[in-house]
């Protein structure tokens with residue numbers, strides 16, 4: 001930690017860990033300095049918080065000069081969920097919103113006058129997660145999604161990869177969102193759920209981390225669909241990229257350089273193979289289409305092998321999404337909440353020639369019991385942000401089938 005003192009205004013720069021925080025303390029010189037409160041904050045108590053998780057920041061210096069505070073206030077207002085103690089200007093609470101780095105001026109007032117201190121606060125998604133805006137049509141609030149397909153590591157910071165980045169989670173296999181290494185593979189659906197839910201204990205929260213739901217998949221896909229920057233004009237036809245899906249190389253890849261199949265043998269050569277999409281939050285998500293198939297929570301436990309929600313009649317076939325939806329369930333109002341909302345783009349004219357992927361039905365009536373989405377490295381035109389396969393058992397383990405977690409603040 002380095003400290004630099006600037007005499008004018010007593011500006012203290014604190015460099016801790018990965019982020020630079022600063023605290024500026026000013027005193028209201030129009031009042032009697034000997035009796036107005038003194039107040040300052042340092043980053044040592046943590047200026048970065050995670051939405052949905054308790055924050056507690058006490059001032060590093062506080063003295064009410066034996067004249068109890070009349071008021072402690074912030075300008076601008078603190079992020080929703082955080083509040084100021086009227087006795088010592090501590091900042092406490094559970095942030096309910098994601099808020100970028102913002103400097104707040106905290107003013108403490110006692111009978112003699114007031115003094116102010118600045119503090120820079122950030123509330124964000126957990127490390128490696130990025131925010132997806134709420135989708136009222138789908139009934140989804142703002143949530144956080146892994147920026148990358150889940151990797152397996154032995155600690156939350158992802159510093160050490162698992163010796164074997166596949167199979168069921170255990171105490172030494174933690175799901176992390178990092179660009180390095182191959183995605184976690186050969187994991188069955190319920191173990192993917194477990195790998196995501198295991199993050200709750202590591203963050204000391206309850207029921208916030210989970211495998212992505214199909215509805216959250218749809219909210220993310222539609223968010224991508226609505227972002228103009230994700231589309232390219234191909235001879236007058238707008239197309240979405242469908243990720244690493246050309247079977248070249250015949251494996252999943254890591255994610256360390258944009259559009260390059262780092263650690264694989266070839267570089268992405270055309271727009272269709274671009275691996276990133278941009279969300280309305282301006283965050284970039286990797287491999288949402290292509291690279292690895294990804295489990296969703298669309299898993300049926302009882303009775304086995306029969307979907308109780310979703311497509312009820314999707315015989316084995318690879319079809320354009322709209323054709324398949326009509327075939328799966330001619331009654332588009334049923335069963336939940338409507339088939340189009342669980343599978344299809346907002347623009348219902350989109351098809352695989354436009355890069356959104358296709359639906360792969362099941363050789364078992366009602367599906368085999370689980371669903372994965374997005375397509376994989378060898379799916380070619382099948383791959384895309386809306387690609388859906390129903391032809392998997394929840395116990396399926398495959399080298400091309402991974403997962404992605406979400407965090408619901």
Ligand SMILES: [Ca+2]
Pocket residue numbers: 244245246247248249261268273
């Ligand atoms: Ca490729």
Ligand SMILES: [Ca+2]
Pocket residue numbers: 149287288289290291292293294374375
């Ligand atoms: Ca993927």
